[in-house]
Amino acid sequence: xxxxxxxxxxxxxxxxxxxxxxxxxxxxxxxxxxxxxxxxxxxxxxxxxxxxxxxxxxxxxxxxxxxxxxxxxxxxxxxxxxxxxxxxxxxxxxxxxxxxxxxxxxxxxxxxxxxxxxxxxxxxxxxxxxxxxxxxxxxxxxxxxxxxxxxxxxxxxxxxxxxxxxxxxxxxxxxxxxxxxxxxxxxxxxxxxxxxxxxxxxxxxxxxxxxxxxxxxxxxxxxxxxxxxxxxxxxxxxxxxxxxxxxxxxxxxxxxxxxxxxxxxxxxxxxxxxxxxxxxxxxxxxxxxxxxxxxxxxxxxxxxxxxxxxxxxxxxxxxxxxxxxxxxxxxxxxxxxxxxxxxxxxxxxxxxxxxxxxxxxxxxxxxxxxxxxxxxxxxxxxxxxxxxxxxxxxxxxxxxxxxxxxxxxxxxxxxxxxxxxxxxxxxxxxxxxxxxxxxxxxxxxxxxxxxxxxxxxxxxxxxxxxxxxxxxxxxxxxxxxxxxxxxxxxxxxxxxxxxxxxxxxxxxxxxxxxxxxxxxxxxxxxxxxxxxxxxxxxxxxxxxxxxxxxxxxxxxxxxxxxxxxxxxxxxxxxxxxxxxxxxxxxxxxxxxxxxxxxxxxxxxxxxxxxxxxxxxxxxxxxxxxxxxxxxxxxxxxxxxxx
Amino acid sequence: xxxxxxxxxxxxxxxxxxxxxxxxxxxxxxxxxxxxxxxxxxxxxxxxxxxxxxxxxxxxxxxxxxxxxxxxxxxxxxxxxxxxxxxxxxxxxxxxxxxxxxxxxxxxxxxxxxxxxxxxxxxxxxxxxxxxxxxxxxxxxxxxxxxxxxxxxxxxxxxxxxxxxxxxxxxxxxxxxxxxxxxxxxxxxxxxxxxxxxxxxxxxxxxxxxxxxxxxxxxxxxxxxxxxxxxxxxxxxxxxxxxxxxxxxxxxxxxxxxxxxxxxxxxxxxxxxxxxxxxxxxxxxxxxxxxxxxxxxxxxxxxxxxxxxxxxxxx
Numbered sequence: 001x002x003x004x005x006x007x008x009x010x011x012x013x014x015x016x017x018x019x020x021x022x023x024x025x026x027x028x029x030x031x032x033x034x035x036x037x038x039x040x041x042x043x044x045x046x047x048x049x050x051x052x053x054x055x056x057x058x059x060x061x062x063x064x065x066x067x068x069x070x071x072x073x074x075x076x077x078x079x080x081x082x083x084x085x086x087x088x089x090x091x092x093x094x095x096x097x098x099x100x101x102x103x104x105x106x107x108x109x110x111x112x113x114x115x116x117x118x119x120x121x122x123x124x125x126x127x128x129x130x131x132x133x134x135x136x137x138x139x140x141x142x143x144x145x146x147x148x149x150x151x152x153x154x155x156x157x158x159x160x161x162x163x164x165x166x167x168x169x170x171x172x173x174x175x176x177x178x179x180x181x182x183x184x185x186x187x188x189x190x191x192x193x194x195x196x197x198x199x200x201x202x203x204x205x206x207x208x209x210x211x212x213x214x215x216x217x218x219x220x221x222x223x224x225x226x227x228x229x230x231x232x233x234x235x236x237x238x239x240x241x242x243x244x245x246x247x248x249x250x251x252x253x254x255x256x257x258x259x260x261x262x263x264x265x266x267x268x269x270x271x272x273x274x275x276x277x278x279x280x281x282x283x284x285x286x287x288x289x290x291x292x293x294x295x296x297x298x299x300x301x302x303x304x305x306x307x308x309x310x311x312x313x314x315x316x317x318x319x320x321x322x323x324x325x326x327x328x329x330x331x332x333x334x335x336x337x338x339x340x341x342x343x344x345x346x347x348x349x350x351x352x353x354x355x356x357x358x359x360x361x362x363x364x365x366x367x368x369x370x371x372x373x374x375x376x377x378x379x380x381x382x383x384x385x386x387x388x389x390x391x392x393x394x395x396x397x398x399x400x401x402x403x404x405x406x407x408x409x410x411x412x413x414x415x416x417x418x419x420x421x422x423x424x425x426x427x428x429x430x431x432x433x434x435x436x437x438x439x440x441x442x443x444x445x446x447x448x449x450x451x452x453x454x455x456x457x458x459x460x461x462x463x464x465x466x467x468x469x470x471x472x473x474x475x476x477x478x479x480x481x482x483x484x485x486x487x488x489x490x491x492x493x494x495x496x497x498x499x500x501x502x503x504x505x506x507x508x509x510x511x512x513x514x515x516x517x518x519x520x521x522x523x524x525x526x527x528x529x530x531x532x533x534x535x536x537x538x539x540x541x542x543x544x545x546x547x548x549x550x551x552x553x554x555x556x557x558x559x560x561x562x563x564x565x566x567x568x569x570x571x572x573x574x575x576x577x578x579x580x581x582x583x584x585x586x587x588x589x590x591x592x593x594x595x596x597x598x599x600x601x602x603x604x605x606x607x608x609x610x611x612x613x614x615x616x617x618x619x620x621x622x623x624x625x626x627x628x629x630x631x632x633x634x635x636x637x638x639x640x641x642x
Numbered sequence: 643x644x645x646x647x648x649x650x651x652x653x654x655x656x657x658x659x660x661x662x663x664x665x666x667x668x669x670x671x672x673x674x675x676x677x678x679x680x681x682x683x684x685x686x687x688x689x690x691x692x693x694x695x696x697x698x699x700x701x702x703x704x705x706x707x708x709x710x711x712x713x714x715x716x717x718x719x720x721x722x723x724x725x726x727x728x729x730x731x732x733x734x735x736x737x738x739x740x741x742x743x744x745x746x747x748x749x750x751x752x753x754x755x756x757x758x759x760x761x762x763x764x765x766x767x768x769x770x771x772x773x774x775x776x777x778x779x780x781x782x783x784x785x786x787x788x789x790x791x792x793x794x795x796x797x798x799x800x801x802x803x804x805x806x807x808x809x810x811x812x813x814x815x816x817x818x819x820x821x822x823x824x825x826x827x828x829x830x831x832x833x834x835x836x837x838x839x840x841x842x843x844x845x846x847x848x849x850x851x852x853x854x855x856x857x858x859x860x861x862x863x864x865x866x867x868x869x870x871x872x873x874x875x876x877x878x879x880x881x882x883x884x885x886x887x888x889x890x891x892x893x894x895x896x897x898x899x900x901x902x903x904x905x906x907x908x909x910x911x912x913x914x915x916x917x918x919x920x921x922x923x924x925x926x927x928x929x930x931x932x933x934x935x936x937x938x939x940x941x942x943x944x945x946x947x948x949x950x951x952x953x954x955x956x957x
Contacts, residue, residue, distance in 0.1 A: 277778025277824045285776065299776060448815040453843050455817055529739055529955045538954050565821045570776035574816045 087190040094180030094209035105170040169339030183209045211379035221336045232586040239301040246304035273310040298584045302569030327593045344383035417579040428556035432549040441576045446545045450525040460562040462522040470505035476547040488536040671931040676911035681861040698743040699757035702729045703764040713768040721838035736849040742883030760793045778824035783813035784840040788848040810848030812840045864944040876925045884920045890944035912936040
């Protein structure tokens with residue numbers, strides 16, 4: 001008794017059609033349906049799938065001498081020796097598949113791992129095509145536009161999977177033997193499979209195990225998100241309370257000054273905790289704010305925490321401990337979610353391989369894989385949802401955007417100030433609209449994005465977080481523009497499909513052009529003048545200059561913190577007469593708390609601004625000069641102060 | 643049957659160029675008017691006949707004049723290399739980057755008299771102010787004001803009515819300036835070196851702006867050499883500073899005698915071209931738009947559009 005139908009039924013066009021339709025429908029449902037509805041739809045479809053595949057529980061070869069003998073014969077002739085014991089055992093746990101998982105990790109570590117994975121699990125098998133019978137039209141069905149569109153989307157996401165995040169996720173899976181051992185999976189019979197097909201089945205089984213472990217991680221992360229949401233709100237409340245305390249002390253000081261009296265207790269603490277510059281800043285910039293606005297001003301809150309340290313040390317210690325804990329947990333959450341999204345993208349190739357089986361008319365292999373497919377669907381649907389969510393929201397695998405948007409209902413994220421007047425703005429788009437009202441400010445901002453003679457705004461982001469700079473380029477360029485860039489820049493059409501700056505900058509490949517990509521894109525200005533060699537870079541820089549308004553709140557936050565000139569507590573971006581400041585939100589608190597640390601990762605820069613005063617007759621390296629033959633050494637670590 | 647196929651193929655081959663030409667012709671937009679770019683100059687059209695770029699002679703004024711007012715603080719002048727040769731080199735290099743002119747200066751054997759245009763520039767102000775930021779920090783705002791004048795050696799006339807002033811600045815955007823932390827003294831040697839970089843950047847930006855103004859005045863011009871449907875050949879190519887995909891407005895001028903020289907009395911735009919292929923002395927272009935009631939003729943002139951002037955220059 002087997003989990004897959006009798007051989008006579010395998011070639012049945014009707015059967016394969018129904019199975020294909022079902023697999024595709026389930027998968028599309030996973031991609032498109034909202035989470036709540038998805039669960040029930042998926043459940044129904046899975047039930048139908050169970051009915052469709054009318055096989056019974058697979059026989060365990062180890063308990064069936066006849067089958068065991070048959071399998072051993074098969075093993076000797078066709079199955080690779082390292083895989084044979086797994087097939088003979090029939091049901092294996094994740095720990096037993098660890099070799100395959102490690103092999104997958106090695107493959108994924110290589111450049112363009114996602115595409116290689118697609119090949120690994122989805123390669124056409126000419127031998128299986130012999131199974132084709134009749135004029136069955138499953139191929140036509142599977143190629144229907146909606147299905148193809150979904151495949152394209154997944155392929156795109158898969159290719160964008162961040163190597164580093166993926167590697168970390170694979171490591172997290174492999175390093176958890178307890179979780180692996182808890183996952184059991186029944187393999188299909190190896191009878192009739194050749195070595196390549198057997199290997200592919202084991203790979204699929206390993207992906208199922210990886211997906212199950214990742215799904216459990218996702219459940220834990222989602223629980224932690226609930227806690228984080230509450231804790232960030234509490235942190236902001238504590239900051240506001242501290243700001244209220246500071247406001248009271250300032251008011252007491254002002255009264256004392258007016259009366260010509262000595263400082264009261266609060267004012268004395270104020271003097272003891274603030275520098276003269278801080279007090280001047282309070283007098284000049286913050287004294288005009290109402291209590292409410294003062295309490296919600298990020299700089300005021302940061303100064304207030306200094307005051308709190310002296311006035312109420314215990315309250316401050318409690319805040320600090322909680323803030324450190326929240327930051328640590330946020331990082332952990334982000335790492336987990338990014339890894340899950342990356343893994344989800346890779347496992348999405350699994351479904352593509354299923355689609356390819358029908359496309360290539362490898363029906364026998366398809367039918368044999370059905371139990372694995374069903375297992376996979378159950379395990380990977382939540383992961384794929386995370387992956388597709390990050391792809392469709394335009395943030396390449398960066399779960400930060402969706403994560404933070406879930407934390408609070410944000411009403412005010414930025415302060416846009418022009419001279420004495422300031423406006424609270426809810427989003428980066430609103431800030432860019434404000435900026436756009438002045439053509440001078442707009443031109444200044446665009447001009448400052450890339451510079452050859454001094455660090456541009458994006459170069460600073462790259463110095464702190466090169467992958468984030470890549471995301472910002474991705475957010476402002478279309479898929480076609482990125483592919484055209486890769487094709488032209490690398491002079492290699494193979495680099496083009498689904499190219500993303502995020503992946504290319506997060507883990508650059510070994511070639512000189514890949515190594516120099518971040519430096520060339522971020523540390524020089526090729527918009528006005530460029531060599532032909534730099535034409536693709538010039539085009540991208542011009543596109544980014546035209547579409548920077550597409551950046552998210554989180555990205556503008558990063559831009560502000562990366563380009564701050566004052567301690568982080570005052571973080572402000574100056575653009576001509578305009579000043580852009582973050583408001584205390586979960587986004588900005590996280591960016592603020594991690595701003596110093598983030599800048600430890602440095603950009604490998606090709607073109608630097610004048611590092612020392614060079615005589616005018618010997619100008620510093622020109623922006624459009626050809627890059628040096630070997631990658632330059634990393635610039636020194638930038639010191640950050642809070 | 644085979645004969646019939648062969649005949650059909652022959653017919654297709656014969657009709658193909660006509661079909662292509664018709665398709666191209668259909669792309670040509672007919673418009674009521676086109677905007678004439680500024681900068682057309684009859685005198686400089688003689689360069690087309692000579693097949694060469696405009697010769698520009700660059701001169702920095704009053705740098706080594708001991709009695710002239712020195713705008714840079716002496717130490718800054720030394721750090722930034724405010725010397726006649728240093729500044730002239732910087733100005734020359736900046737203008738050369740446009741690749742539209744032959745540039746000469748005091749170091750070359752070509753004298754000002756042998757040039758078509760003489761450009762003189764003078765630094766008339768250099769300032770550095772400090773503005774407070776949060777937390778007692780201060781940001782340096784640096785400005786260098788440059789005055790530029792251009793003389794057409796052929797006519798002996800100045801091209802600008804009055805000298806043009808351009809201002810190079812640093813400090814307007816975060817990250818593009820020196821910032822002093824509380825307690826840091828701008829007179830400290832290390833800080834002076836940083837502040838000198840701001841001066842240097844402001845000076846370079848002033849020169850870049852001056853170069854852009856010069857480019858917009860001394861625009862590349864061309865003449866229509868031949869017309870074949872929507873395909874047009876222009877006199878003028880890389881040697882005159884053209885680059886692939888430059889766009890030109892073709893115009894028909896009325897030339898009048900003004901004193902001892904000829905000038906354009908009026909210029910009527912007749913078509914717009916894009917030139918995908920630029921050779922050394924000629925360019926192959928296609929018509930993008932034509933003005934109704936006008937037909938482009940050989941001998942018409944053309945001038946580069948504002949859009950092409952602002953496009954990336956490939957080096």
